[in-house]
Amino acid sequence: MSHHSGYETTLGAIAEQFDLELALGDPGARLDGVCALTPGRDAGLAFAESEAQADALAATGATAVILTAALAPRCPVAALVCERPRLAFARAASVFEPAPPAAGVHPSAVVEPGARVDPGASIGPQAVVGADAVLEAGVVVGPSSVIGARARIGTDTRIEANVSVGDGVVIGARVRIEANAAIGGRGFGLVHNGQGWDPIPQLGGVRIDDDVEVGAGTTIDRGAIDDTVIGPGVKLDDQVHIGHNCVIGAHTVVAGCTGIAGSCTIGAHCMIGGGVGIGDHVTVVDGVIITAASQVPKDITAAGVYSSTLRAMPAGKWRKRLALFRQLDRIERRLRRVERPGAFTGDKDE
Amino acid sequence: MSHHSGYETTLGAIAEQFDLELALGDPGARLDGVCALTPGRDAGLAFAESEAQADALAATGATAVILTAALAPRCPVAALVCERPRLAFARAASVFEPAPPAAGVHPSAVVEPGARVDPGASIGPQAVVGADAVLEAGVVVGPSSVIGARARIGTDTRIEANVSVGDGVVIGARVRIEANAAIGGRGFGLVHNGQGWDPIPQLGGVRIDDDVEVGAGTTIDRGAIDDTVIGPGVKLDDQVHIGHNCVIGAHTVVAGCTGIAGSCTIGAHCMIGGGVGIGDHVTVVDGVIITAASQVPKDITAAGVYSSTLRAMPAGKWRKRLALFRQLDRIERRLRRVERPGAFTGDKDE
Amino acid sequence: MSHHSGYETTLGAIAEQFDLELALGDPGARLDGVCALTPGRDAGLAFAESEAQADALAATGATAVILTAALAPRCPVAALVCERPRLAFARAASVFEPAPPAAGVHPSAVVEPGARVDPGASIGPQAVVGADAVLEAGVVVGPSSVIGARARIGTDTRIEANVSVGDGVVIGARVRIEANAAIGGRGFGLVHNGQGWDPIPQLGGVRIDDDVEVGAGTTIDRGAIDDTVIGPGVKLDDQVHIGHNCVIGAHTVVAGCTGIAGSCTIGAHCMIGGGVGIGDHVTVVDGVIITAASQVPKDITAAGVYSSTLRAMPAGKWRKRLALFRQLDRIERRLRRVERPGAFTGDKDE
Structure with missing residues (x-):
């Protein structure tokens, strides 16, 4: 199933807002959400970026497809052409995201004395x-989220349900x-x-810079003496753990269930797979990719x-290997013996 | 310690309700909870299913034991005979589970406009x-749990404390x-x-089908375009992570701390051990067992x-291995040299 | 950045309270928090414990340093001498911890009938x-934390935000x-x-003994029949999972993201690294260290x-290995062939 968002727009409006070339199709055609190329659906917006998707493209039931110029001739429906279809799709799809809740403090919320909540903020x-x-x-x-005493939270940052933000934590904008x-x-210091x-x-x-994403169930501990720092644009998936005093460089992404122990320094523009473990006090330079x-x-x-x-x-095969x-060690020793027949090796198993 | 549940019943009532043969014992004997075979305790119900438990059975202080016909002659206390004692025990023990809270909406709960809460539901x-x-x-x-806007939750589904159910999530019955x-x-789509x-x-x-169990701290992400689907009877332990767009087949069980990355399709009747990592876009067929x-x-x-x-x-031994x-690679090259003495291999280490 | 705690004391007061020898410095010097040796800061308290820190010590901008007698002569600022500087620092630093919230029940909290809350407790x-x-x-x-029905919580135990404590859970003092x-x-019993x-x-x-620490996002399941037991002084980091019926021995520490499956018995004084997986029904004796x-x-x-x-x-190198x-298995067979040239092995790959 793909979802109608409740928001409607037109092909022409999308093309204009996101600077896409409407190669084919009626600018007035209605769009109300996204869909996969196949089966696609009426009023759905899809994307195609590679030759491998040509067959799916030919069979799409989407109303419009964002795609490359190379794929456009094979598009049977409305085509929105650009150089990077996935990026353009990500941006265009945002129009269908649910609107944030209205500003204001819900009557059941508790705002403690001295807190300054901008009238444009929404407290659930x-x-x-x-x-x-x-x-x-x-x-x-x-x-049901809790923002600690003296915490500071920047413009347009959005915090979902049952989140705990500790005392004095500083969070940037658009997080x-x-x-x-x-x-x-x-x-965890003992x-x-x-x-x-x-x-x-x-x-x-803890200091979290602008444009960071923190996944569900993720934990980020405060530093022992200095701060734990999550750099700008960092993206953390669900159930990631960041130990105390870590510094995570700008635009690094960390997939789910990865644990980074205390006092690590991770570079910028790294890509860290899911389920990775990084020991304490480890330094990783910029531009490192670590597989899952x-x-x-x-x-x-x-x-x-x-x-x-x-893998x-x-x-049964695994147990044998x-x-x-x-x-x-025994195999290596047997090899040494056949390499140097007659020599006394004198090793013991250990 | 084993626990008195506060609920009392009799041996005869248990035998009748769960269709067990009371081979030995007073039907009026009082039972108020479960216990292990040893030491067991007065008014406690235990079970035994294998020959290996014969000594424990002989020493039990339980008031009654659910067991196989083969074990019955060695039971020193009341015996409830059936073919599958563990299953019968699981079902009989359910009578000692605490009753669910009374129906109704707690005065401190918030029910937003337009929500339809059945009078037989309980909102804590x-x-x-x-x-x-x-x-x-x-x-x-x-x-302190949060049910999102437009979520739908089926009959007799039970959600514990501090759970977050997002907007539009659909959950079946008896979950x-x-x-x-x-x-x-x-x-986590970037x-x-x-x-x-x-x-x-x-x-x-996210769509969660009937009879699913979701453990404490587990995270299940919503799909990018289509839904994430948890099939009927699936059992997820604590701190499991299910990425976006996964489809988990019926009656599959996943032990704790396992992470399944995005867009995986896992078959039905699989058993996935604890701490397993499954990469994104992986397909696993029905009936697969993956060890921890x-x-x-x-x-x-x-x-x-x-x-x-x-393992x-x-x-010290591990470091050597x-x-x-x-x-x-070097060992394999050395082996090649002794297999073909005199041949030039020309390899470099890499 | 290092932090001013808002609490102020003097060098002399710290020396007296924690039985440290003030080798050098003005007892009236003001201290308002902790800092790293370098750069250090005015009114900050640091520590040094090893020869390797001699250069940092020489360059410190801290107001006072807790250190060994051996390092004291090289301290350019006020020196507090003791045998175990890290331990003394941990204890002295506690004076700068934020005060716990005032006693009393917040008007928005819900205390259900029959609960007994000491007037010296604080309900947020x-x-x-x-x-x-x-x-x-x-x-x-x-x-926003939830304490279940019939739970018992001992003196001076502190529970942070959005924690769930189930019905009947028993927690000791200073947890x-x-x-x-x-x-x-x-x-997770099926x-x-x-x-x-x-x-x-x-x-x-679940029974949690005195002086235990439980990290953020950690899950501890209740036993099937008997209790899950966390012994005195156990320290669990974030996102640890303890399965049902585990018994964790006194003063054992478990680092983040480790999962211990059901019915394990872990000894006392163990050190278990991060991301470790322990299978169900495993017994580990006292004094075991398990690396990450x-x-x-x-x-x-x-x-x-x-x-x-x-590691x-x-x-590319990893894939080759x-x-x-x-x-x-094939390599071992090739080795056997060169060990016994001419012999028929008859093995097939498996």
Whole structure:
């Protein structure tokens, strides 16, 4: 199923607003949402960007398709031509996104004394805004979310339901935080006291720069002394964990379920796959790509693609290979013996 | 410790209600909860299903045991005989579960205009039901949970505390969603704009079919264009992540901390272990079992058991084997040299 | 940036309160927070514990440094001498932690009938305290958190925002639970019914002993029959998952994103790294260290360090080694052939 948004526009309006060339089609044709190329649907907007989609394009039931000039001749419906169809589609599709809730403070919300909530902000039902927090125009605080005391939230930042923003956390403009994320928890700093562990007070904060996205259930801890910093344009998927005192560089993306331990410095324009683990105090330079589920216990000092991704195979085969892996030292020793027959190696298994 | 539920029944009532043969014991004996075979306790109901439990059975302090006919002669207490004791126990134990909260809307809850809440539904303290949402009879919305606008929730579905259900999400009947789960967050769809990343609007929904269970802290994102679909009878453990546009087949179970990236199609009757990672756009057919912590970057096209599960060993030994693994190309080259002595291989390390 | 806490004290007061020797400096010097050694800042307290920090110490702009006697002669500012500077710093820094919220029940909170809330406890805005729950003096329940019916929470335990504590959960004294944690969800117990899966009622509880810390987004499930138990002094980082019926021994620490499946028994004084997976029904003895991202499908029966941590390498090199790993059986067979030239092995690939 694809969805009607409730918002309607026309082909011509989309072409003009997003600077697309209407190569074919009636500018007055109605559009009310997006759809996949196939099956497509009436009043739906789709996109096509590669030769591999030619057959799907030929069969589309969409009302209009954003596509490259190369694909346009094969479009059986209205064609909106541009150089980067996926980007143009992402931008055009935004017109169908639900409107943000109306400005104002819901009667069931609690705004503590000293908080400054811009009249253009929207505070949802059951939300809490702590003392002396500052919320700029266009901020949306979702239902049942909690904004800590002295937190500062920039223009047009949108926070969904049941999010926790800790005391003193600073969030920039146009940030999006999905449901049940927790920003500003105490970092995991411990010192052994002889019998057990004393917590190290976590007195730093969290700073999230402009245009960041934080996925559902993601956690970002506050620093021990200095701040944890999420740079501008960073995109974090769901259930990502960012430990205390991390600094994440601009425009880096982190896929779901990845954990970055404390005091890491991650460069700008990195792409970190899902389920990755990065050890504490690791530095990763700019422009690094890490494939899914890789483990990074040491610094990465040069741009490039890095991996330790395994690949599941039938379990019997896997068990056999794993058993051989566990004997790799013995295998290497057997190899040494056939390389140097007669030599005494004297090794023991370990 | 095992727990008294506050609810009391008798051996005879349990036998009759769940069609168990009371082989031995007083039908009027009192039962007030479940217990383990050992030590067991007075008024406690236990179960035994295998020969391996014979000693524990002989020593049990339970008041009654659900067990197979084969084990019955060795039962020192009241015996309830059936073919599948674990299943019968699961069903009988349900009588001791706490009753759901009473129907009605708590005075502190917010029900937005246009929402239709069946009089037989229960809306807990501080909960929020969005505009035009529809909640059927027997629905329970836990304290501080948020149901989005236009969401639809089927009969007898139970949602625990601090859960977020996004706008327009559709949930079937008899679904259980544990605390702090987040359903309907925006999917992680990005397109590079030359400088950084633009989000792709996520205009699809989430559909959760009947009899699904969703664990605490689990996240299920909405689709970009089409819906994310969780099929009937699917069971998701805690902290599972389901990316946008996934389709999970009927009666598939997914253990804790597993992440399934976007646009995956997982078959029916699969069993996916804990900590597994499945890459985006992967298809897994019906009847696949994936062992814990395995990584699945590619399609699985035949039913069976798949694995890439490692096994921790003493760290010194592991480091030695990992070092050899990192030299596997060199080892293979050395092997080639002894296989073909005198041949020029010309390889370089890479 | 380092932070002024708003609380001010003096060097002399810190020295006296924490039994530190003021080797150099004016006892009346003002301190208002902590800072890193470099750059340090006016009125900031830092620490130094090792020779490797000598240069940073020489350059510090802190007002005072807690350090060892060996480092003291090289301290250019006020020096507070002790044997274990990190531990002393952790304790001294606690004076700068924000004061807990004032006692009392926020007018927007809901306290259900029968709950006993000590007058010295603090119940935050939009929080819910269930029927017959018992909260001792000094307990803090954060905004929008939910305490289940019949739960018991010990003295000075602090619960942050949007936390869910299930019915009947028992929590000791001086426990800290970070935002969006969920304690007491139903365990993941299923039994196949021929067509799909029946849930096994989860009728046990959760018991959390004194001085435990639970990180943001962490989930701890209730037991099926007996309780899940978190021993005294255990520290759990963010997004940890503890399955039903686990017993975690005293003073064990578990780093972020680690999942411990159901019915595990983990010893005391263990250190479990981030992203580790421990299979169900696994027993780990006291004093075990498990490195990050290791997988533990089997019991660990002796103290020591265990590992299956991989290490990412450039992706091309990794792919080559992984391909060789997948051929390990063939490599071993080739080795056997060169060891016993002429012998017939008869193996097939599998």
